[in-house]
Amino acid sequence: MTKPRPHGIRFGPAGIPIQCDGASTADGIRCCKELGLGAMEIEFVRGVRMKDEAAEEAGRIARELDVSISSHAPYYVNFCSKEEAKMANSRKHLFQSAKATHLAGGRVTVFHPGFYQKLSPAEAYSIAKKELAALVEKLRQHGIRTVLGAETVGKKSAFGSLGENIRLAQEVEQVEPVLDFAHLLARGDFPCRDADDYRRLLGMVENELPGWHRHIHCHFSGINYGEKGELNHLPLGSGGPPPFGPLMEVLAENGYSGTVICESPRLDMDALLMQKEYAKRAEGR
Numbered sequence: 160m161t162k163p164r165p166h167g168i169r170f171g172p173a174g175i176p177i178q179c180d181g182a183s184t185a186d187g188i189r190c191c192k193e194l195g196l197g198a199m200e201i202e203f204v205r206g207v208r209m210k211d212e213a214a215e216e217a218g219r220i221a222r223e224l225d226v227s228i229s230s231h232a233p234y235y236v237n238f239c240s241k242e243e244a245k246m247a248n249s250r251k252h253l254f255q256s257a258k259a260t261h262l263a264g265g266r267v268t269v270f271h272p273g274f275y276q277k278l279s280p281a282e283a284y285s286i287a288k289k290e291l292a293a294l295v296e297k298l299r300q301h302g303i304r305t306v307l308g309a310e311t312v313g314k315k316s317a318f319g320s321l322g323e324n325i326r327l328a329q330e331v332e333q334v335e336p337v338l339d340f341a342h343l344l345a346r347g348d349f350p351c352r353d354a355d356d357y358r359r360l361l362g363m364v365e366n367e368l369p370g371w372h373r374h375i376h377c378h379f380s381g382i383n384y385g386e387k388g389e390l391n392h393l394p395l396g397s398g399g400p401p402p403f404g405p406l407m408e409v410l411a412e413n414g415y416s417g418t419v420i421c422e423s424p425r426l427d428m429d430a431l432l433m434q435k436e437y438a439k440r441a442e443g444r
């Protein structure tokens with residue numbers, strides 16, 4: 160039995176908290192609990208090196224401490240490649256990431272869908288859709304139900320716009336969009352300026368994907384961007400957009416459930432900042 164959640168949204172860092180003394184995933188989970196955070200994203204961004212036993216151990220600790228787990232798959236995946244060797248590698252990385260997440264009791268592994276390179280958006284989409292559907296089929300054969308979280312990417316050269324990811328989620332089972340608000344802004348996919356923007360954005364995704372509001376998974380950080388999109392992530396409150404207060408307001412007012420992972424350079428500190436702001440707004444609702 161899972162315990163009732165104090166609030167609909169859990170907050171956590173992308174990786175082991177900066178304030179954590181230890182270096183293992185298990186240490187990170189314990190530290191999140193001590194800090195009062197309810198989630199942690201395991202970073203497999205440079206490859207999945209976690210053994211099955213370590214993933215299961217992390218899952219056991221996370222369950223005991225009621226910290227919800229997700230993961231970020233390796234950066235090297237590209238589901239729009241026309242080169243079979245690259246595609247096989249992408250399949251391998253995402254499969255390993257989904258498997259480790261499943262063993263750790265996590266619900267979603269986040270991935271960057273790919274790059275257009277010389278393909279038109281329509282070609283890139285049809286390749287990605289076919290490949291992801293085949294991967295999901297393989298995951299199911301192994302009894303792995305980990306959701307593949309297609310992250311909205313920050314660069315204009317990358318495949319994985321808000322529209323593309325929503326469509327993938329509609330057309331491929333076990334795929335869901337992961338909203339990265341900083342990326343949406345940097346790529347020009349959605350403005351994210353104020354509460355009205357966030358309201359429109361979340362409402363639109365919910366309309367396209369009924370039931371999504373019960374288990375949203377998002378990334379948040381400040382961002383510096385240029386003509387081609389994202390440049391680098393910034394701490395919250397450093398003056399860089401998007402603003403987090405209005406997002407907390409909208410998440411609280413509409414009773415969304417799910418997880419917000421902080422990807423700012425201040426990871427856990429900024430996750431706590433968002434959590435505090437959210438709790439204030441959720442109180443008494």
Ligand SMILES: [Zn+2]
Pocket residue numbers: 231269270271310
């Ligand atoms: Zn990412």
